Amino acid sequence: MTTPTPRKTRGTGRPTLEEVARRAGVSTITASRALRGLSSVGAEYVDRVREAARELNYVANSAARALARAQSDTVAVLVPSLTNNVFTDAIEAIHTVLRPHGIEILIGNSHYSRDAEEDLVRHYLASPPMGMMVTGFDRTEAARRLIDASGVPCVYMMELAKAENVYCVGFSQHEAGDAVAKHLIARGCHHNAFIAAQLDQRMLQRGEGFRRALQRAGMHEPDLEILTPAPSSIGLGCELFRQIMTRRPDVDGIFLGNDDLAQGALFEARRMNIRVPEDVAIVGFNDLAGAADCVPRLTTVRTPRAEMGRTAAHLLLSIMRQESVPTPMIDLGFELVVRESA
Amino acid sequence: MTTPTPRKTRGTGRPTLEEVARRAGVSTITASRALRGLSSVGAEYVDRVREAARELNYVANSAARALARAQSDTVAVLVPSLTNNVFTDAIEAIHTVLRPHGIEILIGNSHYSRDAEEDLVRHYLASPPMGMMVTGFDRTEAARRLIDASGVPCVYMMELAKAENVYCVGFSQHEAGDAVAKHLIARGCHHNAFIAAQLDQRMLQRGEGFRRALQRAGMHEPDLEILTPAPSSIGLGCELFRQIMTRRPDVDGIFLGNDDLAQGALFEARRMNIRVPEDVAIVGFNDLAGAADCVPRLTTVRTPRAEMGRTAAHLLLSIMRQESVPTPMIDLGFELVVRESA
DNA sequence: CTGAAAGCGCTTACAG
DNA sequence: CTGAAAGCGCTTACAG
Incomplete structure (x- = not known):
């Protein structure tokens, strides 16, 4: 005897947290907490919920989560070029660090234009990412203010700051x-x-x-x-x-x-x-x-491109988690490689 | 006499559609329709709403929109490498076409690995993008099925398909x-x-x-x-x-x-x-x-990298809008450039 | 052409 | 440690 599956008129048709909770025999919120690994959930529940989620092939709806939390699992990375491998090397490293944390990376390419970069800052800050990474310190005053006022944790790459209170990873x-x-x-x-x-x-x-x-x-x-x-x-x-x-x-x-x-x-x-x-x-x-x-x-x-990306990503992770970081400025140095041409 | 601004406890603090509507003296849904340019709204309203949105510096919350529509303004682009400028050239062109339409591009780098690409497909399809663009036709059977079953419009780049029913832009x-x-x-x-x-x-x-x-x-x-x-x-x-x-x-x-x-x-x-x-x-x-x-x-x-990106993006746009496209397969050709080495 | 209601699928805030 | 309620900010579906 089969019950006809009710046709959903809206939504994605994907399993929801509610269905997971029902299957696990707990409330939605407990399921939510269990899946997020919040320590306030009994161990026996955690297993049941995880199991149910697995069986249902549950994947959290990121839009719903972003809406409820007023923040998305996203980090915006602003670079001046994608043609120059200096930046793709850094981006690769950032991906490697952030992806395992379920963070999606939004790449903004300013094409070495201050105005274009300001537009990108405005665009990304319109739906605040959980963090951002930008290249260097040369930007419009407006862009600077937008970043500061946004409260979004930001790490500066490729250069070292003059000031003390900015998080940066680079070399001189x-x-x-x-x-x-x-x-x-x-x-x-x-x-x-x-x-x-x-x-x-x-x-x-x-x-x-x-x-x-x-x-x-x-x-x-x-x-x-x-x-x-x-x-x-x-x-x-x-x-x-x-x-x-x-x-x-x-x-x-x-x-x-x-x-x-x-x-x-x-x-x-x-x-x-x-x-x-x-x-x-x-x-x-x-x-x-x-x-x-x-x-x-x-x-x-x-120049330590990959290392800058990796280090900057780890730093950003720490800041976003509100952990205390040893030093806001990380100098990765450089190395003169003497070969044949000089 | 000033009324104290009520402190919001949740949400982003950004102006909402409701505030725009109130200011324009219409209902929220009318404001929504006006801003989206749906023709069923009286011209006089459209102006009032737009004006109010501008004054309030309103930017739609993309998470809320994505949740309500069960789809996000996002296109996933899967490439095998970011180091190879073949793909960054294409990505640049895709950006140029899609950005003005308010579409965010998610770049997935498979590092020339079929398994990594399958993971990416799974990942992106978990929160279905409005469209996707992938490189070539060599992928796992699972990835293939996931794409087909998702119903997400997909354009294949860089190669020409054997079959008739796939949208592709490339050359032989x-x-x-x-x-x-x-x-x-x-x-x-x-x-x-x-x-x-x-x-x-x-x-x-x-x-x-x-x-x-x-x-x-x-x-x-x-x-x-x-x-x-x-x-x-x-x-x-x-x-x-x-x-x-x-x-x-x-x-x-x-x-x-x-x-x-x-x-x-x-x-x-x-x-x-x-x-x-x-x-x-x-x-x-x-x-x-x-x-x-x-x-x-x-x-x-x-090879026509930029043109492939541009053309593929336009094609995807057409498909997403459910417009009829003249031909699903677009051959952009190539050119042998004879210089000195041969 | 316009709107009141309901819903998208999560999480926060408040209780217990 | 667990849960019922409310809310995030939009859009869909249904009326009129």
Whole structure:
């Protein structure tokens, strides 16, 4: 004898918490608490509820939960680019840490635009995520205020803050630039150029570190800097390398603000029959895929992208749980990887 | 005389639809309809409601909406990698199309694992998105069934389906491999190798196209194929190039299944003092950044990543709106870009 | 074209 | 430790 299943007119048709509770012989709220692992539920109930949920293939309706709690199991991650593996590496690591906690990651790509980032902040804060992670500190005043006023826990990635009261995970871009300059100087390069594109704050900070070190050594030549807001690319690296070497053939050391630019320089050097590192030493930044394999193998600065993502995610987790964190600022450092090009 | 604002104990504290309605002097449901642009609302009301919403800075609570409609304004996009720009390019385009429609994109990265993808399918389908986009057709039977049974509109990207009843946007990987073989043959290459890694279906399909063309020309040599499931990378390209040239120095044409592998081959060729294309012609796949700038400039197959993303997103939009679509299968083609390496 | 009622599926807040 | 009630903020379904 079969009872006809009543046709539901609304809803998803999926099993609900109420059905789980009924099957387990407890109240809905007890089922809710049992499934959430709240300690105030008797052990015998917990098992019964879990069992019932399993049998029914129960999955909590996240919309209902979000509505009831006035918050969703979501973390918004704002990056300036998805093309640049610097950020996808970090995102991967964030996923790895947060997914097991049932947290969904919303990726916002600002395309290196402050205004676009402000829109994203506004958008995500409209349905407050339980936390957010943003890239660096360069944003509109409005975006800054929105984040602060939202009360949503926020971790800043990729840079170190000046202030004490912000949670950040990164490394000193300035020191990294400094290290590159010192390496070039120690190598005996006398005319050191700096080539940068995109001109986001991190790029500028490493440029500043590089410049300062040259100045301290009395070797800074302002006209040996090429800074363009155009997006970084291998092609642009080719172009700018040719430009500087044509204008100043005596340049014997170049720091290109990232590996794309540096790879382009390597290619163009070959086309121009300029030997690397004999005629000119070349240093990149980030140690992306390929840097270790090109000809000559690229000397560059390895940045801890995955580790930043992982650490930032763990930090955010702690803050969201209101745990006390040892230090709000985590410096993960960097490493100058000396290979063949410089 | 000021009335003290009642402190809300629950909820987000954000303005609700009810407040908007009250301010506009209509019922909540009329406000709801007005804001959603349902034609059954008098024009005068629409303006009043919109005005009130603007004044209150009203943003609909997406959780409440999702709960009431038993569906969220969300599209899940499943890709095998975020490191490979093939997929980030597509994702970018999808974002561009879907964002203006208020649709949030959930990115699932399967890391080229069928099991991981099945988990993702299960996860996303647990809170059904309004639509989903997946990569190719190679998945577990369970994942396939879950998608079909869910009733969630789904568009398949990157490949063309055999069946008629699936919505897909891509190009023929098989034909692309065929085109590469023909080019190498026309160039006069007699011993043509195929080097592939990762071994996802698309890679294998272009390999098959390549192989068939060689067979038709009576030029296929089985031992000139290196297929490894290891992840593609420039470094691996170096390694495999050295391997094949050491084993068979008479090879004079190589199709590497993607640009990473090909770039590695170019580097290693230089290290081995093998001239490209004089000694061996090299063809890559995808035309990623750098292909046009390396030395020698890489001959490769340009694939329509952004266009696939854009087109797939528009197609999904149509399906979700239940509009009739002219054709479920959209072939965007590819283009052999002949540069210097072959 | 407009609205009062009910419901979506959870969790909070209050009792016991 | 457990539960009945109320509420989160929308939309669906039914009337008029």
